[in-house]
Amino acid sequence: MTLVARLRELLESGDRAVLFTVVEGEGLGSKVLVIEGGDTVGEGVPAAALEQFDELVRRGRNGIVQADGAKVFAEWYGPPPRLLVYGAVDTAEALAQAAKLLGWTAIVADARATFLTPERIPSADQLIAKWPEDAIVEVAPDHQTAIVVLTHDDKFDEPALIAALDTEAFYIGALGSRRNQERRRERLLEAGVTEEQLARISGPCGLDIGADTQAETALSILGEILAVRAQRPGGPLREAKQRIHAEVA
Amino acid sequence: MKEILPEVEAWREAGEKVVVATVVATRRSAPRPVGTSLAVSESGKMYGSVSGGCVESDVYSNAMEVMQTGQPKLLHYGITDDQAWEVGLPCGGEIDVFVEAVE
Structure with a gap:
């Protein structure tokens, strides 16, 4: 099964997972998909990045993880609110x-x-x-x-x-x-x-x-x-002091 | 990449090569959240976005290059510099976009 097909399955099942991609440094382009309580697919992503799986799943947010001098992008999959x-x-x-x-x-x-x-x-x-x-x-x-x-x-x-x-x-x-x-x-x-x-x-x-x-x-x-x-007051943006786009957990 | 998966899968099933560009980091004000993707097919179809339209054309040409070479790239876009005719973000933000071929 292709990775895309596998990710599509995740969207339907609502299972929690993280897709790791090396975007800078050694192993550029390598991908590893870790599914909660299940499989780990792929290779070439530093273990130090994969070790952060639990925290990434809990936070439910996409972002960069620094690991062994490489930059790894972590995309979170899980059920919608x-x-x-x-x-x-x-x-x-x-x-x-x-x-x-x-x-x-x-x-x-x-x-x-x-x-x-x-x-x-x-x-x-x-x-x-x-x-x-x-x-x-x-x-x-x-x-x-x-x-x-x-x-x-x-x-x-x-x-x-x-x-x-x-x-x-x-x-x-x-x-x-x-x-x-x-x-x-x-x-x-x-x-x-x-x-x-x-x-x-x-x-x-x-x-x-x-x-x-x-x-x-x-x-x-x-x-x-x-x-x-988003822990925002909900008022007009023109009166808001924070950055416009929220980072929601 | 989540929101573009159905299109990517359909294009792949139709036998096309596909390249995906994803916003992997943003600084200050950025038009699209981290994780937002633009997919480009071999025949030139596009789906999704990585900004409000400010950098899409440059990302598109990079995507076509990645389509040929198969080598992924990390692109960086900052504030528009009118003097240098650079591609940039007028909103004052910065974004990093990772461009890769889909297996």
């Missing part, structure tokens, strides 16, 4: 669409199976008809997963948020008016959630861009998710 939406409301479809535009995996869950149909949510990669705790256990959110809770119903939203706080999700958002946020806050505190945990919840979620329609709301929420992921 995931967006889990709990609540099969209209905004869920708009969010799934927007996430797909970014190349992310979109998952929508709701206990109410009548709402959770491919006709209503055609853009989701996966639909999970389960109660919040079970749905979140099934998805097993990691540090590359964002969770948005939008059922507008306390009996789903609260357990969903509590379960979400128990994961490594890099973003947890909840829709709702300011008044509802305050009420929810009280109830979560009563349920034993700490202030520190509450600080992880973006509620009301989204950036302040005057979003009105479902699509606009989705864009506002995805905008905040990207900003959180």
Whole structure:
């Protein structure tokens, strides 16, 4: 099998891997592909570069590795970030669409199976008809997963948020008016959630861009998710002091 | 190289030689993130990019050279120098582009 075909397989399987290429120094052009828990294909790349595999996979970022006087380019392969939406409301479809535009995996869950149909949510990669705790256990959110809770119903939203706080999700958002946020806050505190945990919840979620329609709301929420992921404030670039392009882990 | 794999594979299956140019390092403001690639086929088809169009034509001629020699190359582009008519990046960034034939 050619290397290109092998890389294509990786994109489909979502397996984590690093493709090392010597771009300067001895062995110029040599390539080694290391697949997590699997094969190592190719030769000619300094061992000192290959030894950094674990760190490169964890960081999930492309870059140059210096090794024995050679410059080695490391290209990271792995699953795209995931967006889990709990609540099969209209905004869920708009969010799934927007996430797909970014190349992310979109998952929508709701206990109410009548709402959770491919006709209503055609853009989701996966639909999970389960109660919040079970749905979140099934998805097993990691540090590359964002969770948005939008059922507008306390009996789903609260357990969903509590379960979400128990994961490594890099973003947890909840829709709702300011008044509802305050009420929810009280109830979560009563349920034993700490202030520190509450600080992880973006509620009301989204950036302040005057979003009105479902699509606009989705864009506002995805905008905040990207900003959180890049640890950026999410304001106008003309007022930003940092370099424009982020390096996202 | 990720985002250009389907095209590279299709061109290879059609029996064409393919050269890939990849942004392997950037300094300061750079138009495309590290890892972004431009693929060039033997018949001259292009897919993807390595900048906002500022250095593509120079990368293309280097790619055609690599197509002939089979020898990979590391290219460096800096700030545009109007005096020297150099190919460069008006945005003030610098990029390193690795050009290689695809096996």
